[in-house]
Amino acid sequence: MQIFPLHPFRPEGDTPALRQQVRDLVVQHEANWPVELRANCWFSFDEEFSKALGKAGLLGMTWPKQYGGHERTLLERYVVLEELLALGAPAGLHWIADRQTGPLLLRYGTESQREKYLPGMARGEIYACIGLSEPGSGSDLASVRTSAKKTNEGWRINGQKVWTSGAHKSHAALTLLRTEEGSERQAGLSQMMIDLDTPGITIRPIIDMTGTHHFNEIWFEDVLLPHDALVGTEGNGWKQVVAELALERSGPERYLSSHMLLVALIDAVGPEPDAPTAQLIGRLTAEMWTLRQMSMSTIAKLAAGEDPVVEAAIVKDLGNAYEQALPRMVQAAVDADLAGKSDLSRLLSWLLLSSPSFSLRGGTPEVLRGIIAKGLGLR
Amino acid sequence: MSDNRTLLTDMAAGLFADLAGKPFDVAWPQVAEAGFSTLLVPEDAGGFGGDWADVLAVLRLAGLNALAAPLAEPVIAHWLLAGAGIAAPEGLISIAAPGQRVPYGRHATAVVHVEGGMLSLYHADACTFDEALSPAGEPWDAVSFTGAAAAWAACDVDLLALGAFARVASASGALEAAFTLAIDHVNTRVQFGRALAKFQAVQQAMAEFSEEAAAVDASAAACAAALDYGHASFEIAAAKLRMGIAVDRAVPIAHRMHGAIGFTIEYALNHLTRRLMGWRSEFGGDAFWAERLGRRVAGLGGHGLWREMSARTDRIVG
Numbered sequence: 068m069q070i071f072p073l074h075p076f077r078p079e080g081d082t083p084a085l086r087q088q089v090r091d092l093v094v095q096h097e098a099n100w101p102v103e104l105r106a107n108c109w110f111s112f113d114e115e116f117s118k119a120l121g122k123a124g125l126l127g128m129t130w131p132k133q134y135g136g137h138e139r140t141l142l143e144r145y146v147v148l149e150e151l152l153a154l155g156a157p158a159g160l161h162w163i164a165d166r167q168t169g170p171l172l173l174r175y176g177t178e179s180q181r182e183k184y185l186p187g188m189a190r191g192e193i194y195a196c197i198g199l200s201e202p203g204s205g206s207d208l209a210s211v212r213t214s215a216k217k218t219n220e221g222w223r224i225n226g227q228k229v230w231t232s233g234a235h236k237s238h239a240a241l242t243l244l245r246t247e248e249g250s251e252r253q254a255g256l257s258q259m260m261i262d263l264d265t266p267g268i269t270i271r272p273i274i275d276m277t278g279t280h281h282f283n284e285i286w287f288e289d290v291l292l293p294h295d296a297l298v299g300t301e302g303n304g305w306k307q308v309v310a311e312l313a314l315e316r317s318g319p320e321r322y323l324s325s326h327m328l329l330v331a332l333i334d335a336v337g338p339e340p341d342a343p344t345a346q347l348i349g350r351l352t353a354e355m356w357t358l359r360q361m362s363m364s365t366i367a368k369l370a371a372g373e374d375p376v377v378e379a380a381i382v383k384d385l386g387n388a389y390e391q392a393l394p395r396m397v398q399a400a401v402d403a404d405l406a407g408k409s410d411l412s413r414l415l416s417w418l419l420l421s422s423p424s425f426s427l428r429g430g431t432p433e434v435l436r437g438i439i440a441k442g443l444g445l446r
Numbered sequence: 447m448s449d450n451r452t453l454l455t456d457m458a459a460g461l462f463a464d465l466a467g468k469p470f471d472v473a474w475p476q477v478a479e480a481g482f483s484t485l486l487v488p489e490d491a492g493g494f495g496g497d498w499a500d501v502l503a504v505l506r507l508a509g510l511n512a513l514a515a516p517l518a519e520p521v522i523a524h525w526l527l528a529g530a531g532i533a534a535p536e537g538l539i540s541i542a543a544p545g546q547r548v549p550y551g552r553h554a555t556a557v558v559h560v561e562g563g564m565l566s567l568y569h570a571d572a573c574t575f576d577e578a579l580s581p582a583g584e585p586w587d588a589v590s591f592t593g594a595a596a597a598w599a600a601c602d603v604d605l606l607a608l609g610a611f612a613r614v615a616s617a618s619g620a621l622e623a624a625f626t627l628a629i630d631h632v633n634t635r636v637q638f639g640r641a642l643a644k645f646q647a648v649q650q651a652m653a654e655f656s657e658e659a660a661a662v663d664a665s666a667a668a669c670a671a672a673l674d675y676g677h678a679s680f681e682i683a684a685a686k687l688r689m690g691i692a693v694d695r696a697v698p699i700a701h702r703m704h705g706a707i708g709f710t711i712e713y714a715l716n717h718l719t720r721r722l723m724g725w726r727s728e729f730g731g732d733a734f735w736a737e738r739l740g741r742r743v744a745g746l747g748g749h750g751l752w753r754e755m756s757a758r759t760d761r762i763v764g
Contacts (some may be wrong), residue, residue, distance in 0.1 A: 068620075068626070069622060069626070069662060069663060070656050073657070075671075076759065076763070077763050082759050086533070086760075098485065132729060149756075150756075151486045151713030172657050185711075292681070306581070315705075327448065329748075330748035333743060333748040333751060334747060337744065338744050338745045338747075339741075339743050340740065344740070345741045345744060346736035346737050349683070349687060349737060349740030349741075349743065350687060350737075352684060352739055352743050353684040354688065355688035356665075356684040356685075356688075357661050357685070357688045359759075360668040361660065361661065361664045367457070381660050384653075385660075397607075437646075437650075437653075439653035439656055439657070440650070445632070446649060
């Protein structure tokens with residue numbers, strides 16, 4: 068069995084022109100971006116830039132025009148994503164809404180939910196986060212306990228979510244809740260779109276080891292949601308979440324999070340590096356080039372209607388390993404002043420500290436390898 | 447993609463499976479008889495008229511079956527000679543890339559050498575071989591050209607890179623075969639009361655193995671597409687290096703999964719892993735390609751790397 072037959076990546080339209088459109092936008096905004104903002108850039112925020120992308124028609128690209136989308140293809144969207152990441156453009160504010168919340172509402176949401184959220188998301192003005200993990204259930208999502216009780220007035224929500232990235236910057240959270248009292252594991256779960264300004268919701272920061280506020284805890288105390296907060300079918304939440312996670316795993320953000328450090332390294336050593344540094348640049352390039360081929364192939368399969376679960380897990384696991392190793396390899400090879408002011412020093416310090424997070428978002432290596440092993444018939 | 451791909455791969459799959467485990471003197475005459483050597487020679491010049499994706503498909507099958515005969519070498523040699531308008535001699539023609547040993551040199555009737563923009567064809571009587579064996583036990587002979595070339599022509603082909611591509615292509619097959627052996631072994635071998643495959647530690651290692659095989663599969667296919675486009679120097683450098691990394695990571699897992707049985711001469715695994723270890727060094731090792739690629743990228747500048755990589759795939763599509 069051939070494990071990874073390469074699927075051709077053939078986007079419609081003028082791809083170089085699309086790349087240029089993104090590059091021009093980045094040039095117009097990059098003066099405001101400190102280098103730390105450009106590393107791991109799909110986790111850093113620039114509201115003005117998100118809105119500019121929306122205005123340029125580069126958000127909600129694949130969505131129907133009636134909801135503010137642009138009816139372009141998955142592959143055209145992929146080209147825009149990889150450009151944003153390779154150029155280190157802070158794209159974190161709209162990332163979740165554009166990548167998964169919007170598509171999930173299109174697939175499972177009601178007409179009024181689509182009309183309420185999608186046009187603003189496509190303009191880069193409405194941001195979303197994902198309410199999955201809870202205290203005591205990190206990777207084991209089926210153990211969530213936050214409950215939604217159906218009453219005459221609506222749904223009553225009680226419980227707590229944790230590790231919610233960007234909740235403090237988001238307008239709404241697509242949240243996994245236990246809607247059937249006494250249900251266990253994957254059964255009895257549902258998804259709801261929760262406006263974060265609803266009374267009874269408290270968002271508290273969790274400061275990460277880089278000193279950044281990215282994670283949050285969300286507390287729900289007798290929060291009353293309208294009946295139509297339910298997304299999709301009651302009790303179908305697990306299946307919907309699994310489909311959502313597949314959207315999460317196949318993107319170029321799984322190998323490019325440290326790319327700006329490679330850019331800085333190349334610029335710092337100049338056109339004629341010594342042999343060991345040239346070899347390091349060559350090695351990182353070879354891994355990145357291979358991951359790009361694999362990532363493009365996976366999205367092309369997805370666009371062709373296939374379900375490349377194993378391929379997506381392979382790309383994410385290899386990609387995370389690469390983007391995590393990159394800072395360590397650069398540190399081992401160059402005589403770096405981690406308190407220095409150069410781009411190389413600042414990016415290296417920043418990525419050494421932030422890269423441990425790369426493999427815990429969207430499935431740890433152990434979870435991914437479990438998925439791969441299952442796909443290979445070993446479990 | 448050549449129209450005859452399925453026909454070609456069906457034939458290669460059948461023949462190479464029959465020849466698995468057979469020595470050179472049995473395998474080569476049948477490979478030659480089947481006409482694979484002219485795979486890349488245009489149909490109007492009497493060849494098969496295939497493309498590099500066909501070459502990948504066939505070399506992959508050769509690697510999968512640990513074929514003990516030259517294949518990439520005559521394919522590349524016949525293509526170069528046809529391109530130069532030089533008639534190919536009868537028999538096995540191998541290749542001499544700069545600074546490299548000649549695979550199966552002692553059995554060749556002629557050798558094609560490309561260096562400094564010049565292709566030269568040497569008959570065997572103009573070659574002196576210092577005979578040696580690869581880690582897989584295949585002839586790996588250092589050549590000195592002690593006689594005159596029989597023919598020559600200007601040629602801007604990077605023969606070292608083509609050899610490197612060939613080894614990536616074969617490695618993609620050999621990795622799949624080693625992986626399949628390991629899967630079969632862990633699914634059937636019972637230890638501590640259950641099949642090895644039921645242990646999480648084994649599952650995780652096998653998943654890692656599959657990732658490395660996947661990386662070589664993908665990079666080999668991307669190289670073939672770039673070769674068919676006409677420019678593949680960047681891609682081959684990256685792919686050959688990535689293949690070296692994959693061998694480094696996957697071969698130890700293959701042996702670890704098999705325990706002592708995988709270390710025996712009778713068991714099939716060694717025919718695959720010995721080749722993989724040899725191919726990692728052949729036609730430029732990790733350090734060579736890393737430095738060559740790294741110098742090229744350094745010349746492009748930090749953001750130039752992305753501009754170059756994206757332009758190289760956009761033009762293949764366009």
